[in-house]
Amino acid sequence: MPTHDTNAAGKSQDLPGHHVHFGREAPLRLDCGVDLVDFTVAYQTYGTLNADKSNAIVVCHALTSDQFVAEPHPLTSKPGWWRLMVGPGLPIDTDRYFVICSNILGGCIGTTGPQDVNPVTGKPWGLDFPVITIADMVRAQAMLVDHLGIDKLFAVIGGSMGGMQVLEWAALFPERMCAALPIATAPRHSAQNIAFHEVGRQAIMADPDWHGGDYQSHDARPYRGLAVARMAAHITYLSEQALTRKFGRELQDRDEVSWGFDADFQVESYLRHQGITFVDRFDANSYLYITRAMDYFDLSKRYGGVLANAFKGTSVRFCVVSFSSDWLYPTRESRAIVHALNAAGANVSFVEISSDKGHDAFMLDEPDFHRVVAGFLRGCAEYHGLNRNLGNGA
């Protein structure tokens, strides 16, 4: 089972990039009723904010991604998770837009989460950390946007859990954004998705090294449970076609099966590798809190069960994108968003991109997807007269 650097996931406070502290003067009231009084948000920016601060785009990351969108990850040295999307000349063109990406509340890559020290007790939060929601994450992002002195964002963009944040942004702060791109996402977490998350959480909690969530004081980490959680989740990010194309039933480093439980098949070896590399960069309790936030996500609930009410009278221009082989957030979920936006009279575009790469397609090389995002943003920039402000180097 996993090998690891025992300290890796605990080093997040030392990560490079920007950190800002909030909550001491005005605490963040969380959906669970708790006031968060002292917390840090870690973020990265790319590109230049123009003179009238009208070209800012917030990029919202998915469950296990982070603020290192377009640069090598400081812990793993792997390229940024949206390197194909964010950068000079790319669809989210950092020559034209100022991109902000913060680590989410409850995360473990620099923003306050359960592995950090509770200022009241002086000990790590562990399971005393308050349960957070997608809306809480968005409120923390809005505090960051305030801190940066930006009144109105040009766009908020994100895939998967990032897409949920985009929807929350549009529901909570429609007057603070021009455009919204919820990608490969859903207006609420389905029973199937909750079920998969529960498998992951149970794997973590069944690990004896979890110690009821208090592993930090036992100088332990539930690596095995977290690796299993990651392996199970990773399957849901791919499609059967993608797995078959990549691995089929090919054997790993052998000609015959071992008649045992080694990683005989390439797909087993791949999943084990995914699990092992994940535990070096992620905290198990964070995984519990973030999956919970996704499970609790049900945007229509706050609006009398009618999703359209979340977007009533909105002036935000939406572009909803789904991928044909995504079975975690299938196209019908995106259609539900589009139908609600239509019912609310919103300005909405919607495209289903043909891909056999499953849910992960939104982070992979999908030229049609990239063309749609670039074109949509260009159209919005034209509509809002943003072109006039671009390229002035202000």
Next chain:
Amino acid sequence: MNSESRKSIRVDLQIIADMIETGSRVLDVGCEHGALLDYLRRFKRVDGRGIELSTEGVKESVSHGLSVVQGDADTDLKDYPDDAFDYVVLSQTLQAMREPKAVLGHMMRIGRSAIVSFPNFAHWRVRLQLGFRGRMPVSQSMPHQWYETPNIHFCTIRDFIVLCAEMGYTIEQSIALDGSGAQRGIGRSFFLANLLGEQAVFLLKK
């Protein structure tokens, strides 16, 4: 923005565009690659939206900054609220609808006006092909063979006028187009329009 290539649009689309007031809100149902929406945006300051079934059409439209939703008019129009648009356009698509009457009903519910264009099944060439050759007609405005056509509900100019009367809609404007693109007001000679019109464009009000 590929605007040079979109300066001129199909003659029936031009007639539709001419019927639309500057600065209005338009929903183009079955907007294909967004040629009409693009024209309306650039020359009539229209706030336009589209619905299109084909992925290619939607991708191209959205990539050009147009607001287009991938969807099926037969099922998705019901999601739009009443009176959300000034005009709802259905160009060369009515005959491909599973329920053209229901679609027309939704168009008039969603919009203050509806603009509908369709190939006229009573055109003399069609009558000749069916009457003398005994073959399903194939023409410029009906380019498909019977076994591969998406068109399942053909109608004639006369049929359409009867349907509008039945549904209680007022025909504000009606134009028949012959094969060379010449226009003829349908009101002036109803019989001739039905015989000579290869396609027709109607502007309807509630």
